[in-house]
Amino acid sequence: xKEMKLLLVDDEEEFVKTLSERLEMRHIQSDVALSGxxxxxxxxxxxxxxxxxxxxxxxxxxxxxxRLTKKAYPGVQIIMLTGHGSExxxxxxxxxxxxxxxxxxxEIENLMQxxxxxxxxxx
Amino acid sequence: xxxxxxxxxxxxxxxxxxxxxxANRYRILRRNIFILMFLITIVPLIIMAVIYQxxxxxxxxxxIVNPLKTxxxxxxxxxxxxxxxxxxxxxxxxxxxxxxxxxxxxxxxxIFKTLMDEYCCLIxxxxxxxxxxxxSYVGPYEFLGKNYSKQSWFHEVVVKGNYISDxxxxxxxxxxxxxxxxxxxxxxxxxxxxxxxxxxxFDNIIASMGLDQESDAFLINSEGILQTPSRFYGKILDQxxxxxxxxxxxxxxxxxxDPQNRKMLVAYAPFAKADYIMVLTKQRSALLKPWYTLRSKxxxxxxxxxxxxxxxVFKLVDTVVKRVKEADEKRELAYREIQHTHKLASIGRxxxxxxxxxxxxxxxxxxxxxxxxxxxxxxxxFRKKEKFLGLTDSILQSxxxxxxxxxxxxxxxxxMEVQLVELDVNELIQETLGFLxxxxxxxxxxxxxQFTDNLPYIFSDRGQMQQVFLNILSNxxxxxxxxxxxxxxxxxxxxxxxxxxxxxxxxGMSEETISNIFDPFFTTKQKGGTGLGLAITYGIVKKMGGExxxxxxxxxxxxxxxYLPKKAKIGPGE
Numbered sequence: 001x002k003e004m005k006l007l008l009v010d011d012e013e014e015f016v017k018t019l020s021e022r023l024e025m026r027h028i029q030s031d032v033a034l035s036g037x038x039x040x041x042x043x044x045x046x047x048x049x050x051x052x053x054x055x056x057x058x059x060x061x062x063x064x065x066x067r068l069t070k071k072a073y074p075g076v077q078i079i080m081l082t083g084h085g086s087e088x089x090x091x092x093x094x095x096x097x098x099x100x101x102x103x104x105x106x107e108i109e110n111l112m113q114x115x116x117x118x119x120x121x122x123x
Numbered sequence: 124x125x126x127x128x129x130x131x132x133x134x135x136x137x138x139x140x141x142x143x144x145x146a147n148r149y150r151i152l153r154r155n156i157f158i159l160m161f162l163i164t165i166v167p168l169i170i171m172a173v174i175y176q177x178x179x180x181x182x183x184x185x186x187i188v189n190p191l192k193t194x195x196x197x198x199x200x201x202x203x204x205x206x207x208x209x210x211x212x213x214x215x216x217x218x219x220x221x222x223x224x225x226x227x228x229x230x231x232x233x234i235f236k237t238l239m240d241e242y243c244c245l246i247x248x249x250x251x252x253x254x255x256x257x258x259s260y261v262g263p264y265e266f267l268g269k270n271y272s273k274q275s276w277f278h279e280v281v282v283k284g285n286y287i288s289d290x291x292x293x294x295x296x297x298x299x300x301x302x303x304x305x306x307x308x309x310x311x312x313x314x315x316x317x318x319x320x321x322x323x324x325f326d327n328i329i330a331s332m333g334l335d336q337e338s339d340a341f342l343i344n345s346e347g348i349l350q351t352p353s354r355f356y357g358k359i360l361d362q363x364x365x366x367x368x369x370x371x372x373x374x375x376x377x378x379x380x381d382p383q384n385r386k387m388l389v390a391y392a393p394f395a396k397a398d399y400i401m402v403l404t405k406q407r408s409a410l411l412k413p414w415y416t417l418r419s420k421x422x423x424x425x426x427x428x429x430x431x432x433x434x435x436v437f438k439l440v441d442t443v444v445k446r447v448k449e450a451d452e453k454r455e456l457a458y459r460e461i462q463h464t465h466k467l468a469s470i471g472r473x474x475x476x477x478x479x480x481x482x483x484x485x486x487x488x489x490x491x492x493x494x495x496x497x498x499x500x501x502x503x504x505f506r507k508k509e510k511f512l513g514l515t516d517s518i519l520q521s522x523x524x525x526x527x528x529x530x531x532x533x534x535x536x537x538x539m540e541v542q543l544v545e546l547d548v549n550e551l552i553q554e555t556l557g558f559l560x561x562x563x564x565x566x567x568x569x570x571x572x573q574f575t576d577n578l579p580y581i582f583s584d585r586g587q588m589q590q591v592f593l594n595i596l597s598n599x600x601x602x603x604x605x606x607x608x609x610x611x612x613x614x615x616x617x618x619x620x621x622x623x624x625x626x627x628x629x630x631g632m633s634e635e636t637i638s639n640i641f642d643p644f645f646t647t648k649q650k651g652g653t654g655l656g657l658a659i660t661y662g663i664v665k666k667m668g669g670e671x672x673x674x675x676x677x678x679x680x681x682x683x684x685x686y687l688p689k690k691a692k693i694g695p696g697e
Contacts, residue, residue: 012483012486014490015483019490022494025494025501083479083482083485103526104485104486104489105486105489106489
């Protein structure tokens with residue numbers, strides 16, 4: 001199995017960079033995007049296998065990114081990770097084909113497990 | 124417009140009473156409606172009774188007065204007939220015999236004898252000449268040669284042609300009436316024939332009236348001297364004690380009070396020729412006896428009606444006011460429930476907002492602390508490794524705790540949205556207990572869960588159900604002492620119903636408390652109890668088509684049992 005390409009999208013830089021660092025310590029390489037736009041741009045250059053996506057972001061929110069990604073790159077496995085989880089959002093996200101819907105804060109081991117599962121799910 | 128305003132103000136004032144305290148308000152309302160209804164029903168009744176009494180009395184009087192008058196008149200006619208008969212006989216004799224014949228004692232004797240046979244009551248008969256000298260006489264007395272020229276009757280007969288005297292006592296002390304006629308003969312001589320009549324016949328005429336004990340009939344003259352004996356007012360020639368009506372009159376009936384203080388109806392019928400008045404009296408009380416009986420009957424019916432009306436009105440007003448009170452209370456409850464729901468909804472929204480905002484920084488703390496832990500864990504050189512790992516673990520645990528809190532807050536917020544979802548009752552109770560386990564820990568309360576595994580899901584509203592269990596559990600917590608025990612049991616009651624019981628070993632409740640426990644605003648908590656918790660609980664359970672029961676023994680504890688249908692049948696609630 002070739003190495004997984006993981007994209008972390010979150011407007012909280014402190015959060016997403018630390019998460020990336022910790023994943024790296026666990027031998028998972030990840031790219032970081034700080035907004036929806038940036039995420040889409042990054043994707044155009046290099047399509048990731050799995051994307052961990054925040055829901056509430058300025059300008060373009062996670063739901064929009066999810067919609068556009070699923071349209072452009074249906075193969076990308078998307079995990080929602082949000083502090084703003086109403087049941088309605090969760091329903092909507094699942095309808096749009098999200099792999100998993102998680103609430104912040106999340107345990108790193110738990111996240112890794114789900115990411116790995118998502119990656120495996122791709123094939 | 125003005126009167127309309129007045130009316131509105133009147134009815135308002137009557138039916139509402141500003142902002143008095145509640146009990147007083149309903150008391151006043153009850154009183155006012157009672158008075159109003161009582162008056163509305165009783166006043167027409169009274170008016171009717173008065174009018175009826177008046178009319179009846181009037182017609183009754185008429186019915187009594189007329190026969191009285193008729194009888195008096197009829198009797199008067201009998202008397203007149205009797206006297207007229209005597210007069211015409213005397214007149215006939217005066218005109219059919221000559222002066223010489225009549226002055227002959229023998230002839231007069233013969234005539235008198237014949238008269239005695241044909242007409243009763245004649246006592247004597249005599250001829251008197253122009254100068255008033257008795258020329259001939261037949262009778263028991265010695266009147267021959269007696270001069271009458273000085274007596275008033277003599278002048279009257281000379282002027283009027285005939286005369287009927289008042290009753291007088293004759294020489295033998297029994298009542299007589301003298302009658303006399305005058306005739307002018309062809310020769311221009313005066314001839315006066317005078318006869319005396321025994322009045323015992325008068326008594327017969329009066330007796331023939333057939334009077335009862337309360338009545339009296341007699342003759343008087345125009346001075347009020349009794350001409351016949353009276354039952355009430357004395358014997359012949361006594362004075363009639365009641366003043367006579369003034370002036371000329373035909374037969375009339377008047378009301379009098381006699382010296383014995385009896386109320387009498389008196390009929391007076393004056394004679395046309397003689398100076399007599401026929402008097403017929405009857406005691407009013409006797410006449411009005413039917414009226415008094417009727418009046419007492421009517422009074423009785425009236426009293427019964429009034430009592431009935433009072434009872435009915437009282438009962439009616441009581442019911443109406445009770446209904447009004449209930450309606451008011453229901454409205455109040457609904458209002459408070461809405462207020463409560465609104466309050467909860469606002470708190471819910473606030474809680475959700477806070478939870479969301481906290482989750483993001485919490486996630487950063489989580490990652491930073493996690494990274495610190497990672498770094499320390501991978502660095503074998505780190506001197507205080509164990510201490511640091513302990514610290515970071517503590518931070519991560521706190522984050523985990525915060526997460527629990529925010530999740531609960533979010534769950535609370537979600538409860539505000541009413542929707543039917545599949546619920547695991549066991550899980551729901553456990554979640555609800557999350558709100559209370561801090562208290563349980565502090566107070567050392569033992570929570571014993573006896574859940575049936577694989578309990579069928581129920582289809583109901585999560586928030587409302589949680590509120591049901593939260594309210595019951597809060598009461599259980601309030602009831603138990605520290606170190607008390609609360610046992611929660613769940614089971615499948617039947618194919619459609621799930622049962623949950625919550626038993627505490629707390630203070631228990633009295634019968635009276637149990638009977639009021641689901642009433643709104645009923646509370647036994649010293650402070651802070653709104654008295655709404657169990658009322659709302661009851662409402663929700665009923666709304667979902669379930670049942671709630673409570674059994675309790677003072678000093679032993681209380682068991683609340685809730686039966687929930689697997690599929691909520693949404694009803695109007697209670």
